[in-house]
Amino acid sequence: MKAEDCPSDFQLDRxxxxxxxxxxxxxxxxxxxxxxxxxxxxxxMARSAEHLNQTYPxxxxxxxxxxxxxxxxxxxxTRFWPIAPLLGAVAGLSLWWTVGPGPEVAAPQGGLRSKGxxxxxxxxxxxxxxxxGGRDESLMPGExxxxxxxxxxxxxxxxxxxxxxGEATVYYPLGTHAAxxxxxxxxxxxxxxxxxxLGTERVWGMLCDQPFELAPLRxxxxxxxxxxxxxxxxxxxxxxxxxxxxxxxx
Amino acid sequence: MAEQRQELEWAYKKYGAIVARRACRLLGxxxxxxxxxxxxxxxxxxxxxxxxxRSSMLTFLYEATTHHCLNQLRNQKTRSRLLLGRGSAQLxxxxxxxxxxxxxxxxxxxxxxxxxxxxxxxxxxxMSYDExxxxxxxxxxKVGQLLSLLREHEQEDRNES
Numbered sequence: 001m002k003a004e005d006c007p008s009d010f011q012l013d014r015x016x017x018x019x020x021x022x023x024x025x026x027x028x029x030x031x032x033x034x035x036x037x038x039x040x041x042x043x044x045m046a047r048s049a050e051h052l053n054q055t056y057p058x059x060x061x062x063x064x065x066x067x068x069x070x071x072x073x074x075x076x077x078t079r080f081w082p083i084a085p086l087l088g089a090v091a092g093l094s095l096w097w098t099v100g101p102g103p104e105v106a107a108p109q110g111g112l113r114s115k116g117x118x119x120x121x122x123x124x125x126x127x128x129x130x131x132x133g134g135r136d137e138s139l140m141p142g143e144x145x146x147x148x149x150x151x152x153x154x155x156x157x158x159x160x161x162x163x164x165x166g167e168a169t170v171y172y173p174l175g176t177h178a179a180x181x182x183x184x185x186x187x188x189x190x191x192x193x194x195x196x197x198l199g200t201e202r203v204w205g206m207l208c209d210q211p212f213e214l215a216p217l218r219x220x221x222x223x224x225x226x227x228x229x230x231x232x233x234x235x236x237x238x239x240x241x242x243x244x245x246x247x248x249x250x
Numbered sequence: 251m252a253e254q255r256q257e258l259e260w261a262y263k264k265y266g267a268i269v270a271r272r273a274c275r276l277l278g279x280x281x282x283x284x285x286x287x288x289x290x291x292x293x294x295x296x297x298x299x300x301x302x303x304r305s306s307m308l309t310f311l312y313e314a315t316t317h318h319c320l321n322q323l324r325n326q327k328t329r330s331r332l333l334l335g336r337g338s339a340q341l342x343x344x345x346x347x348x349x350x351x352x353x354x355x356x357x358x359x360x361x362x363x364x365x366x367x368x369x370x371x372x373x374x375x376x377m378s379y380d381e382x383x384x385x386x387x388x389x390x391x392k393v394g395q396l397l398s399l400l401r402e403h404e405q406e407d408r409n410e411s
């Protein structure tokens with residue numbers, strides 16, 4: 001138990017947040033310098049904060065990591081979806097899932113567009129069925145998609161989208177910066193349950209030579225549309241699908 | 251909506267680790283603690299009015315976290331998982347041992363709400379009367395009464411055991 005004059009965690013939190021006046025700050029600093037127990041406690045709180053901040057650095061990251069806990073208010077959609085076992089059960093599902101990377105990727109047509117060294121693909125989980133998404137695929141809210149990327153050279157990779165409402169989202173990776181990926185075929189580790197935003201959604205896979213932050217790019221995409229992607233000077237692949245209301249495919 | 255999200259991200263960046271640390275000590279599980287953090291911050295987005303009139307965001311988040319975690323400890327579905335779970339070694343700081351925390355959690359689940367809240371602030375956060383009064387909104391006198399009642403409860407527990 002702490003001594004009477006030891007600051008509580010509440011006081012130390014206020015001190016850390018710089019919410020105390022100068023006099024109280026000085027008193028706490030003086031106390032911490034002379035009280036070993038509080039020094040240890042304060043250091044422990046700092047270590048905890050560092051660990052916790054690293055675990056989920058943003059609320060969006062936490063929101064994505066807690067499937068089933070989200071509400072409509074968050075409008076975020078990503079969650080883990082173990083697609084690999086399903087892939088094994090579906091014979092001949094997809095060639096691109098298993099073949100090695102080519103030096104240059106041929107440009108698909110229609111809703112899929114490639115600009116050379118990066119090719120973005122996706123699979124759809126509809127009920128118990130898993131199949132590769134095609135160009136201008138019609139999807140429904142509640143269905144799951146998982147992206148894959150074939151990249152011909154190592155770089156920093158991210159997947160961003162602009163949905164039918166004009167809301168920009170980072171599909172991949174979690175965290176603050178683009179993921180460093182080697183050349184090859186990659187099944188991206190996160191899947192997404194599609195939300196209720198209807199309309200055409202465009203999804204960009206971006207491969208850059210340099211590391212880049214995701215939040216500024218997402219914000220620019222939301223504000224300026226695809227010009228933000230085009231202006232980044234990276235290798236880009238674009239695909240799109242149409243999200244209709246439930247029952248539209250029946 | 252975008253502006254609210256930005257404010258939420260700002261609040262999370264500033265206070266998220268504090269909420270997580272307290273929830274982890276209260277619930278004894280980092281997984282459950284993150285669910286608590288999620289709940290508390292999401293409620294800010296969904297019901298921003300609940301923060302109005304509060305002296306500070308920190309005070310509000312202390313109370314909201316305590317309230318949510320106590321509900322979790324009382325909840326039949328989550329209680330056994332939390333009470334039987336081991337405390338998070340990374341987030342204990344040596345003042346209360348994991349066994350002490352486990353006993354405290356079991357007691358909290360059984361106490362009336364007002365007493366449970368005061369017990370959290372007094373034992374877990376080791377707050378002064380003034381600080382407890384500030385976070386709960388109770389007057390100092392009521393805090394004193396509740397602490398006295400809490401002491402009686404704890405004495406009864408000790409006598410029974």
